[in-house]
Amino acid sequence: MTVISSSLDDERLFISRQAGGRFLYKIYFLVFLTGIVSLLYYRVTNIAYDHPVLWFLITLAEFWFGVTWFLQQGFRWAPTYHVEYPERLAESNLPPIDVLVCTADPDREPPSIVANTLLSLMSYDYDVNKLSYYISDDGGSQLTFHAVYLASVFAKSWLPFCKKYNVEPRSPKVYFSSSSTSSPSGQNFRQECDKIKAKFEKMQERIEKAGKMRNVPVEIRNEHKGFKEWDTKIDPRDHDSIIEVLLRGNGVDKDDEGNPMPSLIYVSREKRPTSHHRFKAGALNALNRVSALISNAPLVINVDCDMYSNNSQALRHAVCYFLDPKESHRIGYVQFPQSFGGITQSDLYGNGVKRIYEIEFFGTNAHNGPMYAGTGTIHRRESLNGRKYDPNVKIKFEDKSVRGSKNWVELEVQAKLVTTCTYEEGKPWGSEMGLMYGSAVEDVYTGLVLHSRGWNSIFCSPERKAFLGLAPVNTNDTLIQHKRWSTGLLEIFLSDYCPMSLANLFGDGKLKLGQIMCYSFYTLWALWCLPMLIYAVVPPLAMVNGISLFPKVSNPWFRIFIFLGISSHAFSLAELMLAKGTFQMWWNETRMWMLKGTSSYLFSVMVTILKALGISESGFEITSKVIDEEALKRYNKEMMEFAVASPMFIPPTTLSLLNLYCLVRTVVSLVTATVMSNNLEEAEPNTSLGVSNPLALVLQIIISGYISIVSLPIYKAMFLRMDKGRMPTSVTVYSIGLCATLVYLASVFM
Incomplete structure (x- = not known):
């Protein structure tokens, strides 16, 4: 890799320079890392012995969020830019x-x-x-x-x-x-x-x-x-x-x-x-x-x-x-x-891959260069x-x-x-x-x-x-494309050339640490589905059954969770804005990341498991470059397209319904209980949801509320839209059935 230098040799055909603001970034890194370690310490020292399975799942999800965040720092540590002559x-x-x-x-x-x-x-x-x-x-x-x-x-x-x-x-x-x-x-x-x-x-x-x-x-x-x-x-x-x-x-x-x-x-x-x-x-x-x-x-x-x-x-x-x-x-x-033409003003599906090619790939220049x-x-x-x-x-x-x-x-x-x-x-x-x-x-x-x-x-x-x-200019093609990518990337992680293999860590062709982190982050894309699914299923179902999985508002540990949630989103937004993005671009990117996590990445893990068992082989799926005129008009209006009765839509649709149902039911129950308590001459502790203090459910209410807001286009596609891009009835019916099944099973076993 080119040695960074302030002087320019007239014979050189390119020079390199590092991005500024690295000192401030490293302070942020240390503070955020301290927050992650503190959160995991809280989990280990506050084991929920009455609900050990739920505690284990939520702790596993938070641990994996922390691991992937750490791997992602390989792109952010020393972004390097080249200038050619x-x-x-x-x-x-x-x-x-x-x-x-x-x-x-x-x-x-x-x-x-x-x-x-x-x-x-x-x-x-x-x-x-x-x-x-x-x-x-x-x-x-x-x-x-x-x-x-x-x-x-x-x-x-x-x-x-x-x-x-x-x-x-x-x-x-x-x-x-x-x-x-x-x-x-x-x-x-x-x-x-x-x-x-x-x-x-x-x-x-x-x-x-x-x-x-x-x-x-x-x-x-x-x-x-x-x-x-x-x-x-x-x-x-x-x-x-x-x-x-x-x-x-x-x-x-x-x-x-x-x-x-x-x-x-x-x-x-x-x-x-x-x-x-x-x-x-x-x-x-x-x-x-x-x-x-x-x-x-x-x-x-x-x-x-x-x-x-x-x-x-x-x-x-x-x-x-x-x-x-x-x-x-x-x-x-x-x-x-x-780079892509024809992207809507706010990049509806996040297919402009702005974060990858205008932010992350510059970070790989400091670690022997980008992936092919x-x-x-x-x-x-x-x-x-x-x-x-x-x-x-x-x-x-x-x-x-x-x-x-x-x-x-x-x-x-x-x-x-x-x-x-x-x-x-x-x-x-x-x-x-x-x-x-x-x-x-x-x-x-x-x-x-x-x-x-x-x-x-x-x-x-x-x-x-x-x-x-x-x-791709529709939801299904976007999810299919990311399913193919994440499946192939996971296959690489499981191959002899795994970025974390002994050969790449210590062998003759060993990679740089930053290089290993970058490759590992991408090749483990598919496993994002695990913490996303856990956070989208466990907190709302626990909440609707009165089970608290997070510290209550008055607990000092509550601040750690709020800090990590807000600062991670704020950093992501600021990073995209510095790359000439917009707030709406960031919001669309966030929505698509959740959709891909609960659909594309989930299916890629399933495909990889079935392939390992010899049940099926992963194929090469080509996304269509043919664009329907009516669908294109909706796309230009930034309306998400769900016209195909695709199984890819069922998991995110089910989870959006689940979080909305649990949120509404919990809030209504809390409000009703509060009103009834106020009407009593002698107030008693509110135990309508199985917890002595409703404030213990605040973080779960925030999580389900956040997921519900992100899912607004899905709700519209299911219940409000009448155009051809609406959610197919079969997908809606399947999703409602699965949602009801999850709620019932949780009421029985939690």
């Missing part, structure tokens, strides 16, 4: 880069999105002779190939237009639909822009028409030999490898102004029902091999099909790290943040393919790319051989080289392996966002 790069020294793009389902990832992402990536401000593009279509769809082919044709007009007028962003769909794009003045520009726009709209129309027909028109099929692959119907799960060269680099294909074009290769690896295809990791490993065969650039960047390039200078920013004279030899990969986040990542090919970092050998950046004339027909044949189902048999792909297999989040797993091999990574966040993607 791309203007210092020599054009002749720019290294070749292979760009790998993945798509898997033309119905959930529309081909028009794939085409626009590809065009934005092909328009980088970079030497096109040093860029090669590989698109993996795991759906084996002629509709996707059709879109990629049309994009390759349109690119001959779009690339010179972007270069000539230096437009931003370089996704044509975004550029032509946005009023905030960079637009030069002048009649010549306007005329050329209108001409390019007309070509683009024609391309879009062709892509959409083919999608509606579920077929490619004959006149277009005759334009490229690749369409012959679909002369017979192809089963996405059972077909031969398809390799098609759409653009040949090295000056063979030229744009409309006679400039060279980058190479562009379409890849659909072989699929057989009897062979495990390893999802996205398998697709990227196949692209890795094809790209090594054809261009073999020393750097490879992988980008999801829905993450368009928003910054034409992004590659230059990343290359600064790989060419830096002091630190380049240490760096295995450079990670750009994931799956998209927008530039790898040194040799580090990705198994080479360990040797601190005693200061290796230089090597260019082993394949240049010169190529026999494209022969390369297509060879590329088919390395994308067969059987190619990896007996080879170290997925275990020692390439992306790692064994987790639904192959990216984080691979990053952990690279860090364990001694490589550093860098979080590169230029002022203009490098990529913008499409985030």
Whole structure:
């Protein structure tokens, strides 16, 4: 990692600096840590012998809250920011880069999105002779190939237009639909822009028409030999490898102004029902091999099909790290943040992941760098393919790319051989080289392996966002996405590369303490469901049965609980506000964290247990990029969408009903008892709820009240809304039944 320095060497291509305010933060850390220790001391010295099970559960939840808070401090201890100097790069020294793009389902990832992402990536401000593009279509769809082919044709007009007028962003769909794009003045520009726009709209129309027909028109099929692959119907799960060269680099294909074009290769690896295809990791490993065969650039960047390039200078920013004279030899990969367009003003579902990429990832820069986040990542090919970092050998950046004339027909044949189902048999792909297999989040797993091999990574966040993607715009897709992420992360924690394994703690490839804390926090995301469920179930049920689990208001220990609750929320809010967030963003993020904790994370734990028992296997679920117009209108109004009768909704809906019921019943009982006591000539202790002092239930009332307020959108979706986004009746009925069952069981056994 770069040494922090106040002086700047003119030869350096980047510098680093630490965030300010660390002294104040460390005071807060010590005070809050003291509060956690005090709370646990109170629990241990005040055992509820009359309700030991309830005491144990609530103590376990508070202990786990404390552990996860402590792990999270790895991100906050020393946030570090990098500044790159791309203007210092020599054009002749720019290294070749292979760009790998993945798509898997033309119905959930529309081909028009794939085409626009590809065009934005092909328009980088970079030497096109040093860029090669590989698109993996795991759906084996002629509709996707059709879109990629049309994009390759349109690119001959779009690339010179972007270069000539230096437009931003370089996704044509975004550029032509946005009023905030960079637009030069002048009649010549306007005329050329209108001409390019007309070509683009024609391309879009062709892509959409083919999608509606579920077929490619004959006149277009005759334009490229690749369409012959679909002369017979192809089963996405059972077909031969398809390799098609759409653009040949090295000056063979030229744009409309006679400039060279980058190479562009379409890849659909072989699929057989009897062979495990390893999802996205398998697709990227196949692209890795094809790209090594054809261009073999020393750097490879992988980008999801829905993450368009928003910054034409992004590659230059990343290359600064790989060419830096002091630190380049240490760096295995450079990670750009994931950013998203189309997020509502207050980020309704928290899908802007602002806290992760604008707060937490900067903290990883102090601990050998961030985890690999799956998209927008530039790898040194040799580090990705198994080479360990040797601190005693200061290796230089090597260019082993394949240049010169190529026999494209022969390369297509060879590329088919390395994308067969059987190619990896007996080879170290997925275990020692390439992306790692064994987790639904192959990216984080691979990053952990690279860090364990001694490589550093860098979080590169230029002022203009490098990529913008499409985030889920409904509740169900959001919960499904986080279920997949948290399941894969938990699988990593349970694997041989567990961040807390002896090898990572003490071995040759041991990680830094801060690195272990950061990885452990993420890989244990799923276990957040345990303390959340306990706090959402035990306090309200105990409260409605008159059982106090917390100190009463007059007890000095009451202040510890109030301090920890208020200060943790205040710090979280202040942190987000400093990252240019808003109070409503924070509130939405808090709500979604609770929804995910009682739904996504709960289901991921269940899936992991079932997989361990050999009952089921976790799969790879793709969130849809297709947006219903009515649902989009509700989304823009920041109305949560519950239209699908998903089992993911049942746990949080049940818990919201449970807390509301217990809160109302308790408050009504207390008020009624107080009124009756006031009417008596001789007041007696209030024992209507089984406790001698109702003040002993204050914290439980606060907890249930807090959960009920956070759950307001759920109550509205169940009982007040009449639009299509309301909660399905079946979910409401199931949740009411479960809530009633919990209340009954608690009345019997508590």
